[in-house]
Amino acid sequence: MKQRPPLPPFTYETAIQKVQLAEDAWNSKDPNRVSLAYTVDTEWRNRDTFINGREEVVAFLTKKWEKELDYKLKKELWSYTGNRISVRFEYEWHDHQGNWFRSYGNEQWEFNADGLMQRRYASINDVPIDSKDRKFI
Template identity: 60%
Template sequence: MSPLIPPFTHDTAVAKVRAGEDLWNTREPERVALGYTPDSWWRNRSTFVQGREQIVEFLTDKWRRELEYRLIKELWTYGDDRLAVRFAYEYHDADGRWFRAYGNENWEFTADGLMRTRHASINDVAIDEEQRLFHWDRSGPRPADHPGLTELGL
């Protein structure tokens, strides 16, 4: 397979999205931040973040609140240096209440494959624990045989 750098083909775009999903599922803010340019710019819901240091701070706080976080991403469409992604993730809060968050992201990459820009729109829906769909070891990536969003009907 080609490197996961622009210009993207369908196959490299799908692989880039899965690599991003796997990275976020580590819940290691410092490691995740390395996938972004040093001056990367984000809009995440109503929060604006710039640079790796702020990304690490943002993700550290996020995963302190969003416990047992599990994420699935899916390619929506792609261009030479841009990807549009839809995603869902599940987590619970400190009181044990479960949520599924649904969202869309627009990504822009530099020539070396680092993400320069990330726009994320996200909505949270309260769910019962019995409604959870994302079941795998919380410390690792989604197993290859675990269904994606389309297969789950999300």
């Protein structure tokens, strides 16, 4: 299995680096690129959806970014210990009708020894916004 540095156990510096790498990957809006950060048998809960394995991750993200247009994400390290990291995040996007949203959430991440994420649990809420109120342009 290929390693995905930085590896656990995390320090403050390596946890910050892991969060930034995740933010960069998700902002690429490339489902295949994003999926490579996860174990082949990764387990996710994303809102009310349960996802198992990289193939389902790719399918989920493909559908997500077909709906969430001009997606822009910011992540912030909340806490870390051993092989786990918690983040808070917000992202903005619009639908096909031009309605803008800011989505807020928290994620709990668990990594294997090779630095691949084996578990991701995300709680997310969407708030309608006016396009003039966007933060991430």
